[in-house]
Amino acid sequence: MRLLVFDDDPATGRLIARIAALVGIEANAVTDVQSFRQRLRDAPPQVIVLDLQLGATDGIQQLRYLAEQQYAGALIVMSGFDARVLAATAVLASNLGLNLVATLSKPLEVETLEEVLQPLQSAWHLLSPQSLLAAIRDDALTLDFQPIVKRRPRTLNKLEALVRWDHPTLGRIPPADFLPAAETDRQVIDALTDWVIGATVDAYLVLRELGVCVPIGVNISTQNLHDLSLPDRLAQRLGDAGMPTTDLCLELTETAASRDTARMMDVLTRVRLKGVQLAIDDFGTGYSSLKALRQLPFSTVKIDRSFIADMASSRDSRAIVKSIIDLAANMEMESVAEGVDSEATAALLEQFDVGAMQGFLIAAPMPVEAIPAWLAIWQAGGETDPALPLSPARRVGSRTDTATNVAGRPIEGPAVAPAESMSTSTPAATPDAVASSARQLVLEVLQEQRKPTDASMLSARQLEVMQLLTEGCSVKQIARRLDLGIGTVKVHLSRAYSVLGARNKVEAVMRAGLTAARTE
Numbered sequence: 001m002r003l004l005v006f007d008d009d010p011a012t013g014r015l016i017a018r019i020a021a022l023v024g025i026e027a028n029a030v031t032d033v034q035s036f037r038q039r040l041r042d043a044p045p046q047v048i049v050l051d052l053q054l055g056a057t058d059g060i061q062q063l064r065y066l067a068e069q070q071y072a073g074a075l076i077v078m079s080g081f082d083a084r085v086l087a088a089t090a091v092l093a094s095n096l097g098l099n100l101v102a103t104l105s106k107p108l109e110v111e112t113l114e115e116v117l118q119p120l121q122s123a124w125h126l127l128s129p130q131s132l133l134a135a136i137r138d139d140a141l142t143l144d145f146q147p148i149v150k151r152r153p154r155t156l157n158k159l160e161a162l163v164r165w166d167h168p169t170l171g172r173i174p175p176a177d178f179l180p181a182a183e184t185d186r187q188v189i190d191a192l193t194d195w196v197i198g199a200t201v202d203a204y205l206v207l208r209e210l211g212v213c214v215p216i217g218v219n220i221s222t223q224n225l226h227d228l229s230l231p232d233r234l235a236q237r238l239g240d241a242g243m244p245t246t247d248l249c250l251e252l253t254e255t256a257a258s259r260d261t262a263r264m265m266d267v268l269t270r271v272r273l274k275g276v277q278l279a280i281d282d283f284g285t286g287y288s289s290l291k292a293l294r295q296l297p298f299s300t301v302k303i304d305r306s307f308i309a310d311m312a313s314s315r316d317s318r319a320i321v322k323s324i325i326d327l328a329a330n331m332e333m334e335s336v337a338e339g340v341d342s343e344a345t346a347a348l349l350e351q352f353d354v355g356a357m358q359g360f361l362i363a364a365p366m367p368v369e370a371i372p373a374w375l376a377i378w379q380a381g382g383e384t385d386p387a388l389p390l391s392p393a394r395r396v397g398s399r400t401d402t403a404t405n406v407a408g409r410p411i412e413g414p415a416v417a418p419a420e421s422m423s424t425s426t427p428a429a430t431p432d433a434v435a436s437s438a439r440q441l442v443l444e445v446l447q448e449q450r451k452p453t454d455a456s457m458l459s460a461r462q463l464e465v466m467q468l469l470t471e472g473c474s475v476k477q478i479a480r481r482l483d484l485g486i487g488t489v490k491v492h493l494s495r496a497y498s499v500l501g502a503r504n505k506v507e508a509v510m511r512a513g514l515t516a517a518r519t520e
Helices: 010-022 033-042 059-068 083-095 110-126 129-137 175-182 186-209 222-226 230-241 262-273 289-295 305-309 315-330 343-351 368-379 431-449 460-470 475-482 486-500 505-512
Strands: 002-006 026-030 047-051 074-079 099-105 141-151 154-167 171-173 216-219 248-253 277-283 300-303 334-337
Touching: 002 010, 002 033, 010 026, 010 047, 010 110, 026 033, 033 059, 047 059, 059 074, 059 083, 074 083, 083 099, 099 110, 110 175, 129 154, 129 175, 129 186, 141 186, 141 368, 154 175, 154 186, 154 368, 175 186, 186 216, 186 222, 186 230, 186 368, 186 486, 216 277, 222 262, 230 262, 262 277, 300 305, 300 315, 305 315, 305 343, 315 334, 315 343, 368 486, 460 475, 460 486, 475 486, 486 505
Parallel strands: 002 026, 002 047, 047 074, 074 099, 154 216, 216 248, 248 277, 277 300, 300 334
Antiparallel strands: 141 154, 154 171
């Protein structure tokens, strides 16, 4: 892990470099703009420590430069100015799309800097680009899907694919923890996006077999937009699989979309010409919102959750949300409200005629095999029908809680929902707990409706997969034998287990009536 200090005081630079070395980080210090930019080109650092006062230049100018270069590493800003200057700098860095992890006051305290650097070093060791690339090759990633719906009438408009890494040490971790490292290496971020697109296509085909055919949204990084061949590769991948290009939606954050580069406009315009949808995510948080909307061919506006969360209590937030919804309608674009976690918020959004809603009020992210059963419950009015179990998505909200990611920074996740939507005795839920509860709910519903199980309940493809599993084939071997993607095989197996009410391979084989000797 490399760290670069830019401070016009050589003594301060040397001090920070020594502290970084003590926690195991390779560090260098520079005192002028030319040396700073040369180091960025020759040996890109994973961490930059930047002073705001730099003699002939200043830290704000360098922040703009880092944004132009699409720097994706960690950034630490320091200054002897008052806290308001640091706070304003933090807002600017965020709106430029930079990964600001700390603002430090001068004179620096050694212990404070160590407390910032140590989690970064630990996270880098566990979540390095090389580790993620190995995880991609070993198929250690999974996708969950969160529904995007319209409630009147109850319609499933779209699904958003959310990647998770099943890490051998850290367990299941969200993309916010490993994307910053991935974006420092174009080979890795391209490999990750290719895997996500492939797994999304596999999931789409499985859902289509199960009678659920809706578009799926996938998040991409600006680092992916360096490749002019991306539109053609996407069209080829979808065409080979028989998935309509109109059923894929690429989501790009507003801060990324506001970067005015000809190459990005070239790639995204050709993506739209291929028929792929394009959504601007986290809309309303940047300074260049309207410019991005005017210049790039977006089809959907996703309103940032920070405005949605405050709608019930803030007149300003309500005004902003209504304005965005009206703007989208006038520009013939769909509007989607993110982070809908209460009935009061949903009711306001419906008054404003929002296009669709996404959030824990509707459903938590879930594995692809859970979608059909969830959809049946939801379309039947399961949210309010006392004859059906309360969806776990109704017990949680999407407000920021006190959880931290592996680098020790706060992360957004489900927390306890507002009092009007839950009992005061209901405990807070983590994302994994919500997903586990959702899986359990789906299994219970399937079991209530299930007749005695045997192989006749399985589809032809599920039966093929189960038979090969019984014969001792691994998932990779099954994929090769049947000419399927590994993700598709996993989905078929999971679906077969659910249909059979089995918790493991042995139970599934017994309930299906298969034996290792059976080959006909």
